[in-house]
Amino acid sequence: MNYSETGRAMEKNNDGILERLFKLRAHNTTVRTELVAGFTTFITMCYVIFVIPGMLSAAGMDAGALFTATCIIAGISTIAIGLYANWPIGLAPGMGLNAFFAFAVVIGMGHSWQIAMGAVFWGGIGFMLLSIFKVREWIINSIPNSLRIGITSGIGLFLAIIGLKNAGIVIGSQGTLVTLGDVTQFAPLMAALSLFLIVGLAFRGYKGAVLLAIATVTLIGLIAGDINYTGLVSAPPSMAPVLGELDIMGALTPEMIGVIVSFMFVNLFDTTGTLIAVGDKAGLADKNGKMKNMNRAMITDGTSSWVGALMGTPTVTSYVESASGVAAGGRTGLTAVTIGTLFLLCIFLSPLAGMVPAYATAGALIYVAVLMVGSLGNVDWNDLTEAAPVLITAIMMPLSFSIANGIALGFIAYPVIKVLAGKSSDVSISVWALAALFALKFVFFGV
Numbered sequence: 001m002n003y004s005e006t007g008r009a010m011e012k013n014n015d016g017i018l019e020r021l022f023k024l025r026a027h028n029t030t031v032r033t034e035l036v037a038g039f040t041t042f043i044t045m046c047y048v049i050f051v052i053p054g055m056l057s058a059a060g061m062d063a064g065a066l067f068t069a070t071c072i073i074a075g076i077s078t079i080a081i082g083l084y085a086n087w088p089i090g091l092a093p094g095m096g097l098n099a100f101f102a103f104a105v106v107i108g109m110g111h112s113w114q115i116a117m118g119a120v121f122w123g124g125i126g127f128m129l130l131s132i133f134k135v136r137e138w139i140i141n142s143i144p145n146s147l148r149i150g151i152t153s154g155i156g157l158f159l160a161i162i163g164l165k166n167a168g169i170v171i172g173s174q175g176t177l178v179t180l181g182d183v184t185q186f187a188p189l190m191a192a193l194s195l196f197l198i199v200g201l202a203f204r205g206y207k208g209a210v211l212l213a214i215a216t217v218t219l220i221g222l223i224a225g226d227i228n229y230t231g232l233v234s235a236p237p238s239m240a241p242v243l244g245e246l247d248i249m250g251a252l253t254p255e256m257i258g259v260i261v262s263f264m265f266v267n268l269f270d271t272t273g274t275l276i277a278v279g280d281k282a283g284l285a286d287k288n289g290k291m292k293n294m295n296r297a298m299i300t301d302g303t304s305s306w307v308g309a310l311m312g313t314p315t316v317t318s319y320v321e322s323a324s325g326v327a328a329g330g331r332t333g334l335t336a337v338t339i340g341t342l343f344l345l346c347i348f349l350s351p352l353a354g355m356v357p358a359y360a361t362a363g364a365l366i367y368v369a370v371l372m373v374g375s376l377g378n379v380d381w382n383d384l385t386e387a388a389p390v391l392i393t394a395i396m397m398p399l400s401f402s403i404a405n406g407i408a409l410g411f412i413a414y415p416v417i418k419v420l421a422g423k424s425s426d427v428s429i430s431v432w433a434l435a436a437l438f439a440l441k442f443v444f445f446g447v
Helices: 003-022 031-045 048-057 063-084 095-108 113-132 136-142 145-167 186-203 209-223 254-281 294-311 322-327 333-355 358-378 384-400 403-420 429-445
Strands: 091-093 170-173 177-180 316-318
Touching (some): 048 091, 048 095, 063 294, 095 254, 095 403, 113 136, 254 316, 254 403
16 A cells, blocks of 8 residues: 555544544534634634733732643633534633632632632532533523623623723722723723724624734734733743642632622523524524533533633633634534644743733723623613613622622512512512522621
């Protein structure tokens, strides 16, 4: 057998393995299409490896270790969902919950990042158990859509104020709490340019709009002398400063109940919405509208969250940017395996990640906020009993600087408003239970 014949035989054998693993023909796709789709999704979501270490370093965590941990957990969890659930979706530590972790739980509430990571661990365990025992569907169906919208949009507003704060566009003020910063300075101008580039490029259909904008602003900062060049490639930074450093038992305190519930439920709503949206576009629904391997995907997501906490990264979630890969033809887990492999290869790019300034990633935070706040368009504003809880949930997240407080106040407000309006039948048992739990938490343990 000559060289070309050997090559064709190996290719045929590999195709056979991939066909058995991912059922490519049944999904009307090819290896090449899946690889292109995986690369497309990776380009649209790889900004997380630059944004998240900078965000979490504000909580006192080691940025280099976070970079390595983020790449590894994103790689492993995405490969896992591809192999176990055969879904074309990317997983990574979530933007909103990372902001909540760093700025609300650690900085705002004064907990150590180790205890906060313990709360992430328990939230992930809870999410995984809800998926294993199929309680997830009951919870999703019994919690009103208005509160889910309030949570999503509230996290968006929370991300927006963090992005504006990091850029120096919004600053603290004793008289008015917040006020406009000096927007003529270099950092605010570059943050604004980052946002404008992302929006303009995304509107034109550029898949890597966020990454390109971050790279452009970073390059401008480098040319202007605001950033020091430290290289592009090196050995991965050690994960030792964050690996296994979580305080699992320290998180089991009454005052952390709301935090654990927030990590669990926000991930539940976020993941469910993302999987449904991406799965529908990928044609993964059967003739009855049920998503294939949905429970496997949810279990993988929940497991990744508590495993990520052990590795030193907050809640892992499914990324809606995966829709870009689906639009490029991705239909199976081979797309996810491609995404995960590329994330793992990124562990050698830590010097590049270290050069990315906060103002370059601020635009990405505000852009994600725009996408999340867009869900407010689905609210029935003519029904005050639905609209008021949405506003309370959403607006109290940035104003109290806490996703947990926003969720708690929204769940308390919803049944009270419904009862006073004579619509108590709209309130499910699960909403009453959560409202009572949050109310007791405020009464006995404060905020």
